[in-house]
Amino acid sequence: MRESAKYLVTGAAGFLGSTICDRLLSEGKAVKGVDCFSDYYPLERKRKNISEALKNENFEFIEADLVEADLEKILEGIEYIIHLAAQPGVRRSWGEEFEVYIHQNIRLTQKLLEALRNKNIKKFVYASSSSVYGETPELPMKEDQFIQPVSPYGVTKLAAENLAFLYYKAFKVPTVSLRLFTVYGPRQRPDMAFNKFMKHILSDKEIEIYGDGEQTRDFTYVEDVVTAFLNAAHEGKPGEIYNIGGGNRISLNELLNKLGDIVGKDIKIKHIPAQKGEMTHTYADFNRAARDLNYKPAFNLDQGLKNEWEWIKKESEEIK
C-alpha cells in the first residue's frame, strides 16, 4: 500500500524533476509529483521522463498548473518541497512570452510560499540559476557578490529567489535556493546545447555556435544536481543560497573537441551571431555547498558526456 508522501516535487515531468523523483523512489521514499506539461518542449518527452516513476506505487502524480491548483490539498502531509516547476530558457524570455515567465517563475513561487506561511514544513528547496549573476568580471562566482541578470529569464529566477528569502525572513518558511550551473546528462531538455549538438552530430548536420565559441560554461552533471537537492532538503541552512557547479568549466570550442573524440566523428560547425541574454562566462565557487551540504561533484565531463551521448543514441533509435 502507498504510504503518504513527505516529498513534493514540482515540475516532476521535467528534466531535473523526473530524475529527482526517480532517485527518491529508488531510495524507497514516497513522492508526490506535480506538473502541468507546459508546451515549452514536446509533451511526449515529458511523459517519457516520468513513465518509470508512474509504475511505482510510492509515486503519486498530479497533472495541474500550480498557479491554479488547490495547494492546501497538494501540500497535505508534505515535509520537503523541491520546487523546480518553471519556464526555462534564456532566449525565449524576451518579448511577448515574458508573460509566461512571470506566471510560471514568479507568480507560481509566490503562491507556493504564501501557502506555506503557516505550515510546519522541514524545507523548501528552490531551483535558482547561474543566470542570476549576469556579466561579471568576478570569477569564480560567489553567492554574495553583486549580481545583475542579463536576461528576462534571469530576472524572474532572481525575483523568485528573493521571494524565497523574504518568506524565510518574514515568516520563517525554511527556504534554501540552489543556483544551478548548466545541467546536462540523460533527459536534458531538447533546447539545451549538448542535446542539440548530439542530435545534429547523429544526423550529420552543422552545429550552430553563438559567437566565437570562446564563451565558457561550468557544466554540472544531473546526478550531482539531484544529490545537491536531497542534501539541501536534509541539511541546507534555511535562508541560505548555494552555488551548484560541476567543476567542469570549459569553452565551447574545447568542448566540441572533446565531444568529437567521444563520438569519434569530425563535427561540422557554423558560427552565428551571439545572442542577447547569453552570459559570456559561468563558473561556480561551490565552497559553501561543499561545507554545508557535503557537495562534491562525482562526475567529470568525459563520463557525463558519454552518458548523455549513449542516451541520445538510444532515444533516436527508439524514435526511428
Ligand SMILES: NC(=O)c1ccc[n+]([C@@H]2O[C@H](COP(=O)([O-])OP(=O)(O)OC[C@H]3O[C@@H](n4cnc5c(N)ncnc54)[C@H](O)[C@@H]3O)[C@@H](O)[C@H]2O)c1
Ligand atoms: N536545466 C538546467 O541547466 C537549469 C539550470 C539552472 C536552473 N534550472 C532550473 O531548474 C528547474 C528545472 O529545470 P529543467 O531543465 O528540468 O526544466 P524542464 O522544463 O524540463 O522542467 C520544468 C517543468 O515544470 C513544469 N511546469 C512549468 N510551469 C508549471 C506550472 N505552472 N505548474 C506545474 N508545472 C509546471 C513544466 O511542464 C516542466 O515539465 C527550473 O526551475 C529551471 O529554471 C535549470
